Amino acid sequence: MNEPLILVSNDDGITSRGIRLLVEAMSEIGEVVVVAPDSPQSGMGHAITIGNTLRLDQNDIFGSSISAFECSGTPADCIKLAKHHVLKNRTPDIVVSGINHGSNSSISVLYSGTMSAAIEAALEGLPAIGFSLCNHNPNASIEHCKPIIKKIVEQVLKTKLPKGIALNVNIPPVSENPIKGIKICRQAIARWEEKFEERFDPNGRRYFWMAGNFENSDKGLDTDESALADNYVAVVPCTYDLTAHHTMAILNEDWKII
């Protein structure tokens, strides 16, 4: 096959270590075009910029052989601008986002800018993958992700993905134990138990910092959390159809107002 066209984005911003390694890995597979935020966008969920202007500027931070653009908007904006402005009539063979510094497993997928780029691409009918390293430290070892990512991208280029699906790939951090393999998982139904720390600014006005602990009560062995705890790479196929189809019959039966 011809050299595949690979669109790369992320949510930590175009200067992060994660996207640098992802670009390096992808440039060994195909032609790379980067459209990524010009500043960190963690926790942006599926936000888009509708009441404000967007900037998009080309740069050469990945060298002269890679087209790279930084965008003032969110990860979802980057994908939209990439498709409709940067690439125009060219269709990427795959869209990859990351490598995120920190886990996007379980419920974190909802808040994840990394995955919103991938899900936006899936909406556009493109095969898409978000990659995250389960270590929040921006200086954490990340090199071990490269062969894993290449393997997964090559698999998706070969067998494609079911239409409208984006993969949420979480990779265990480096440890004494080797990574055991790759598992297809479901999203664990866990949640963040928030705490808000109350402080006062120099003018005596109150403000808060959000903090929290991740609480997983989902004991299923088929979850991403279970796979990661067992030192597997967790791959969750994600959809943008939020309909809880199995509850439609329940509501149709229970509701007297319809």
Add this chain to the structure above:
Amino acid sequence: MNEPLILVSNDDGITSRGIRLLVEAMSEIGEVVVVAPDSPQSGMGHAITIGNTLRLDQNDIFGSSISAFECSGTPADCIKLAKHHVLKNRTPDIVVSGINHGSNSSISVLYSGTMSAAIEAALEGLPAIGFSLCNHNPNASIEHCKPIIKKIVEQVLKTKLPKGIALNVNIPPVSENPIKGIKICRQAIARWEEKFEERFDPNGRRYFWMAGNFENSDKGLDTDESALADNYVAVVPCTYDLTAHHTMAILNEDWKII
């Protein structure tokens, strides 16, 4: 039953007409507490504020009998702050968000701040509903939503919702034709076909405005788009489990790397 405790939020901001009507409707049903953004947050998706501080200030814009707080964060932040700081040990019987000025049907649910508040509440195990009026004009007639909203909230208070489900309720605009009723629907698999308008600022630097058309190729008669086109109120039960469960077996079969 005792007077229900109703938490109200939105994404258009605490001063919008939509939330005012929602507060008015809810105060006829129970005790109302409002925690809403201090500025418009449309298109914020499921964004949360993790790298910045949050402000939360009480005000009396809904009169002395209603506790109201404006928050500098996103709709999802508002729900988290409401649960963990404002309400503390009190659990709301229901969480309602809106009334959004503009449709959140079909794929718009992903970008919707209104629905992110409702989905965040569902994550917390609370029955939750997002209400939207399918008219983007902030001055559009909205009074007709009130009896519909009261009817749906009373139904949910009575029969509850399946665990983890948030309802996405879209209400047709006022027209010559009366609203025919309420339908339980699935999310139409449609998308926005974006266009970016290129402009130049007074310094000659380029910027973009995002614009776009909604393209619905989903011909199903059970979709929210179909119900709205037929002048029904569309109710989609939404989940925060993004797993495309039906594709797990396909990947397990296709992938040679696992």
